[in-house]
Amino acid sequence: MDDLLAARALFGMSLAFHIVFAAVGVAMPLFMVLAEWRWRRTGSEVHLELARRWAKGTTILFAVGAVSGTVISFELGLLWPRFMAFAGPIIGMPFSLEGFAFFAEAIFLGIYLYGWGRVPPRLHLASGAVVAASGALSAFFVTLANAWMNKPAGFQLFAGGATAIQPFDAMFPPGWAHEVIHVLISCYAATGFAVAGIHAWFLLREPGSAFHRAALRIALGVGAAAALLQPLSGDFSARQVAAEQPLKLAALEGQFRTERGAPLRLGGVPDPERRETRFAIEIPYGLSLLAFHDPGAEVKGLEAFPREQWPNVRNVHLAFQVMVGLGTLLASVSAVALYLGIRRRAAPPWFLRLVVVAAPAGFLALEAGWLVTEWGRQPWSVWGVLRTAESVTPVGHLAVPLALFMLLFAFLAVITAALLWRQIVPRRSG
Amino acid sequence: MSPADLLGGAILVALILYVLLAGADFGGGVWDLLASGPRKREQRALVEHAIGPIWEANHVWLILVVVLLFTGFPAAFAGISIALFVPLVLLLFGIVLRGAAFTFRTYDRQEDGVQARWGLLFSGSSVLAPLVLGVVVGAVASGRLRVSAQGAEPFAWLAPFPLAVGLLAVALFAYLAAAYLAVEAAGSLREDFRRRATGAGVAVLVTAGLAALLARDQAPLVFEGLTRRWWSAPLLATTAAAAGGAFAALSRGRVHVARAAAVIQATLIVAGWGAAQHPYLVVPDLTLASASAPRGVLVALLWALAAGGALLFPALYLLFRVFKGERPFSVLDRGLNGPSTPPSERPPSS
Numbered sequence: 001m002d003d004l005l006a007a008r009a010l011f012g013m014s015l016a017f018h019i020v021f022a023a024v025g026v027a028m029p030l031f032m033v034l035a036e037w038r039w040r041r042t043g044s045e046v047h048l049e050l051a052r053r054w055a056k057g058t059t060i061l062f063a064v065g066a067v068s069g070t071v072i073s074f075e076l077g078l079l080w081p082r083f084m085a086f087a088g089p090i091i092g093m094p095f096s097l098e099g100f101a102f103f104a105e106a107i108f109l110g111i112y113l114y115g116w117g118r119v120p121p122r123l124h125l126a127s128g129a130v131v132a133a134s135g136a137l138s139a140f141f142v143t144l145a146n147a148w149m150n151k152p153a154g155f156q157l158f159a160g161g162a163t164a165i166q167p168f169d170a171m172f173p174p175g176w177a178h179e180v181i182h183v184l185i186s187c188y189a190a191t192g193f194a195v196a197g198i199h200a201w202f203l204l205r206e207p208g209s210a211f212h213r214a215a216l217r218i219a220l221g222v223g224a225a226a227a228l229l230q231p232l233s234g235d236f237s238a239r240q241v242a243a244e245q246p247l248k249l250a251a252l253e254g255q256f257r258t259e260r261g262a263p264l265r266l267g268g269v270p271d272p273e274r275r276e277t278r279f280a281i282e283i284p285y286g287l288s289l290l291a292f293h294d295p296g297a298e299v300k301g302l303e304a305f306p307r308e309q310w311p312n313v314r315n316v317h318l319a320f321q322v323m324v325g326l327g328t329l330l331a332s333v334s335a336v337a338l339y340l341g342i343r344r345r346a347a348p349p350w351f352l353r354l355v356v357v358a359a360p361a362g363f364l365a366l367e368a369g370w371l372v373t374e375w376g377r378q379p380w381s382v383w384g385v386l387r388t389a390e391s392v393t394p395v396g397h398l399a400v401p402l403a404l405f406m407l408l409f410a411f412l413a414v415i416t417a418a419l420l421w422r423q424i425v426p427r428r429s430g
Numbered sequence: 431m432s433p434a435d436l437l438g439g440a441i442l443v444a445l446i447l448y449v450l451l452a453g454a455d456f457g458g459g460v461w462d463l464l465a466s467g468p469r470k471r472e473q474r475a476l477v478e479h480a481i482g483p484i485w486e487a488n489h490v491w492l493i494l495v496v497v498l499l500f501t502g503f504p505a506a507f508a509g510i511s512i513a514l515f516v517p518l519v520l521l522l523f524g525i526v527l528r529g530a531a532f533t534f535r536t537y538d539r540q541e542d543g544v545q546a547r548w549g550l551l552f553s554g555s556s557v558l559a560p561l562v563l564g565v566v567v568g569a570v571a572s573g574r575l576r577v578s579a580q581g582a583e584p585f586a587w588l589a590p591f592p593l594a595v596g597l598l599a600v601a602l603f604a605y606l607a608a609a610y611l612a613v614e615a616a617g618s619l620r621e622d623f624r625r626r627a628t629g630a631g632v633a634v635l636v637t638a639g640l641a642a643l644l645a646r647d648q649a650p651l652v653f654e655g656l657t658r659r660w661w662s663a664p665l666l667a668t669t670a671a672a673a674g675g676a677f678a679a680l681s682r683g684r685v686h687v688a689r690a691a692a693v694i695q696a697t698l699i700v701a702g703w704g705a706a707q708h709p710y711l712v713v714p715d716l717t718l719a720s721a722s723a724p725r726g727v728l729v730a731l732l733w734a735l736a737a738g739g740a741l742l743f744p745a746l747y748l749l750f751r752v753f754k755g756e757r758p759f760s761v762l763d764r765g766l767n768g769p770s771t772p773p774s775e776r777p778p779s780s
Binding site for chain 2 (some may be wrong): 056058060062063064066067068073074078082084085086089090095096098099100103104108109111113115118119163165251267394396401408412415419
């Protein structure tokens with residue numbers, strides 16, 4: 001196997017694995033705190049049980065997230081030393097601040113999880129709130145580093161290296177806001193729907209369970225709110241990508257020709273050889289309208305850029321379609337949830353089934369969206385500055401660590417799933 | 431003092447804290463592996479109770495070291511990652527399996543067979559991680575690593591001196607863990623860890639002596655630091671005094687004093703290594719100055735560190751205050767049987 005491909009596969013696999021736990025680490029503490037807060041306010045024992053049980057699941061997920069995140073911080077150097085030698089000083093600021101956010105998360109999670117009955121109630125609840133906030137802050141900082149890779153700023157190129165580095169300019173490159181907002185919302189939507197799906201499944205089997213009803217309310221409440229906001233954030237993203245990364249937009253949309261009044265393509269398979277996207281449902285003027293809020297706006301096509309700078313258009317377009325499709329599904333389910341909530345109706349079985357079906361959609365969309373931004377930036381690791389092929393380590397035989405880490409991640413995934421299942425199943429309570 | 435020196439110092443401090451805190455967590459795993467005698471089960475329960483709430487926070491010091499290194503000294507981060515690819519991958523396996531197995535054990539079935547399997551994975555990886563970490567440090571200090579963008583000899587680290595430092599790391603982490611656990615235990619369990627601390631203290635002396643002997647030929651800069659610098663004699667004398675003090679305190683059951691002495695001893699060992707190889711980051715190719723990022727980056731980073739530290743240390747104190755008693759860092763023994771928390775407590779009942 002080609003070493004560059006092995007390095008990309010290993011890093012991609014590590015991130016695809018870690019990103020699930022990272023997203024859970026952002027959202028789950030919020031759920032737990034909401035449940036505990038409700039218990040403290042109303043004395044509802046069901047909510048206490050819920051907070052404790054969610055806290056247990058969070059312990060397992062957080063531990064796996066912490067160690068898989070460590071793998072990534074080392075892999076940055078092990079796989080991409082030339083990228084880090086160049087970019088380390090420029091994007092080190094958000095990573096350093098993320099380090100402190102991670103400290104806060106780990107410290108207060110320890111106090112929260114092991115501190116039941118040991119610390120005063122207010123401190124316990126506040127610790128949970130700090131975990132929730134610092135989890136979101138971690139995601140915020142890490143996403144800033146990714147935003148910089150997509151649109152590098154805050155330095156000047158000189159003789160192949162970076163000079164005149166402005167750490168705080170580099171920390172907030174053009175387009176940082178849309179990416180950060182989109183990622184944060186996705187964490188709440190994905191985790192909310194995954195958790196809601198589990199409890200909906202149990203509610204179908206035990207319709208009277210107050211425990212699962214309480215869980216569904218919190219998880220779906222947060223998840224649905226996020227999923228309804230996400231299309232707005234997506235629109236904001238599309239316009240910023242159109243303005244700042246036109247090549248990526250063209251790849252996302254399978255837009256080969258530069259044209260005014262470009263159509264929006266639903267589905268379809270881009271064919272880079274024939275320079276057209278086939279089998280797509282085209283909505284006239286749709287892309288110009290969405291990307292520039294003007295039906296006559298000119299959209300730059302892939303042809304406006306040199307062929308060797310194109311990403312893999314087929315992959316990027318398909319991943320984008322998957323993300324948007326699943327996001328639309330989640331937003332629709334959320335709209336139904338909102339309607340039921342406003343009418344104050346208990347969730348009927350058909351709706352619970354819908355939530356069960358939608359459970360994995362959030363995480364699939366999150367993974368697809370991450371693939372969109374990473375594939376869409378290729379062949380660059382730092383857009384327009386450093387190619388991925390130039391970033392890779394000179395160490396050979398990378399297929400060996402790839403195989404070893406594959407086994408490790410598969411092992412962790414299986415055990416984590418089994419243990420989470422054990423936490424939920426054996427003591428179903430009413 | 432240049433910003434590069436200051437940042438180098440900050441990285442060394444983070445590494446020392448990693449050794450003192452996370453090192454003891456790995457050491458706890460060593461004592462899980464070596465649990466023996468009539469109180470085998472209690473020993474393991476104490477280890478689990480002691481590290482449960484804090485190991486994840488302690489682990490973050492390593493992440494901080496990595497981040498500071500790649501931000502402040504990118505050439506060193508790249509060079510080390512290339513030259514020490516194999517041991518660093520092994521270190522990752524140790525770290526991942528230790529953390530995962532520890533958590534999985536707590537939440538898996540409480541049957542003996544299941545628990546024993548996770549326990550073996552937890553304790554085995556608790557030995558592997560410090561061993562390779564020591565090898566990495568030994569290799570960096572030895573001068574065997576040649577750093578270049580073209581690649582490196584993949585097994586340059588596989589030599590007696592780095593391996594001796596690996597053994598020293600295992601012994602030191604086990605020593606720290608036993609010294610801490612002796613404070614946290616009570617009664618005959620305290621006796622167990624008091625004896626273990628003494629044994630591990632001897633192992634530290636033996637492995638440190640071995641590393642020093644090998645350093646003569648294989649790590650000249652370290653050897654020079656031990657023998658020929660102006661601070662060599664005072665450093666050796668203080669470290670020896672701390673070691674002697676720890677042994678004396680252990681033999682008299684003064685566990686708080688012993689813990690403080692062990693902490694001083696470990697701090698001086700790591701700080702001595704840092705002083706010996708100053709100003710080199712990777713001997714002999716990279717110095718603090720030659721591997722450093724531009725000055726503006728270092729200054730911004732130092733300010734961020736100061737701000738972060740101002741928030742971090744009070745939070746850390748709170749964590750230890752909650753889980754390690756009223757005076758978590760006490761160095762005084764008030765009466766022979768100090769307060770301690772029962773080892774039987776587990777995280778929220780499962």
